[in-house]
Amino acid sequence: MNGVFEGFDDIADLAEGLDDPEPGARIMAVIxxxxxxxxxxLPHLARAIRDPDAGVRLLAAQGxxxxxGPETAEALVGALLDDDQKVRLAAATSxxxxxxxxxGTPLIPLLTAPAExxxxxxxxxxxxxRRTDALxxxxxxxxxxxxxxxxxxxxxxxxxxxxxxxxALIRAAADTDPxxxxxxxxxxxxxxxxxxxxxxxxALRDDDWQVRESAAETLAKSGSPGCAGPLMGALEDDFxxxxxxxxxxxxxxxxxxxxxxxxxxxxxxxxxxxxECAAVLGELxxxxxxVFLADHENDSDPDVRKNVRWALERIARGAA
Numbered sequence: 001m002n003g004v005f006e007g008f009d010d011i012a013d014l015a016e017g018l019d020d021p022e023p024g025a026r027i028m029a030v031i032x033x034x035x036x037x038x039x040x041x042l043p044h045l046a047r048a049i050r051d052p053d054a055g056v057r058l059l060a061a062q063g064x065x066x067x068x069g070p071e072t073a074e075a076l077v078g079a080l081l082d083d084d085q086k087v088r089l090a091a092a093t094s095x096x097x098x099x100x101x102x103x104g105t106p107l108i109p110l111l112t113a114p115a116e117x118x119x120x121x122x123x124x125x126x127x128x129x130r131r132t133d134a135l136x137x138x139x140x141x142x143x144x145x146x147x148x149x150x151x152x153x154x155x156x157x158x159x160x161x162x163x164x165x166x167x168a169l170i171r172a173a174a175d176t177d178p179x180x181x182x183x184x185x186x187x188x189x190x191x192x193x194x195x196x197x198x199x200x201x202x203a204l205r206d207d208d209w210q211v212r213e214s215a216a217e218t219l220a221k222s223g224s225p226g227c228a229g230p231l232m233g234a235l236e237d238d239f240x241x242x243x244x245x246x247x248x249x250x251x252x253x254x255x256x257x258x259x260x261x262x263x264x265x266x267x268x269x270x271x272x273x274x275x276e277c278a279a280v281l282g283e284l285x286x287x288x289x290x291v292f293l294a295d296h297e298n299d300s301d302p303d304v305r306k307n308v309r310w311a312l313e314r315i316a317r318g319a320a
Contacts, residue, residue, distance in 0.1 A: 073125070
């Protein structure tokens, strides 16, 4: 919401509706308090999230998305154990909208809560807050028996972008759960260290194709010329999604030597893959790749044709 709406009564007057015996009236009070976007409404919404009626609690949990700070976080974590699943989910979603780092203060102690749902919700809420004091508890959460907790913990660690956390991410990249491994591999993007690159290259051989896809993509952010060979190997992956990410990364890293390996891939039956190959061939601007592009000036896919024209023009300008 953008400021207090004109014409609203005093917040205290609106809050009186929360004492009405009819749930419908209390629901209207929650809606009006939320629409006011007035920080003074926050304590009243925090009270509404404990209302006897699940519908009132649900709207309060959803309405708190528009507020921030520790008081908002405290109200939301109180709803994470609500009897109603919709209320619990709404509270968890609203926690992810927090932007004030101070809002993380009530969340960190709950990272060791017995309930898995509470741990995951608090980790997800902490992720974008980038609280450095959450790093230690997040690393400890990697020892959880719950894959969902471990995956959420990797999210917190990745957003903090702390080189000291690399050993923990490397362990997570070898986790038994593929979702945890995918999250860990994606989190390596901030680091240009040899350790991160080695972990990513190893992930290109993971049993799960989505882990390989994530590794191929992340190497463009943290990789060096030394990863060209493994990325070119990924061009032969059984899954076209992995091949596409490998093509894109080779282009971003400016691996001109890959052009002659990418060129024949213009004959692949997947339009998205042909489109990406054409774009990367244009970025690499290797004259020898013109023959592969020229064969697809009349490609059946309009996006491929567009990229082919752009690539041919770019190569021609480079030659001129």
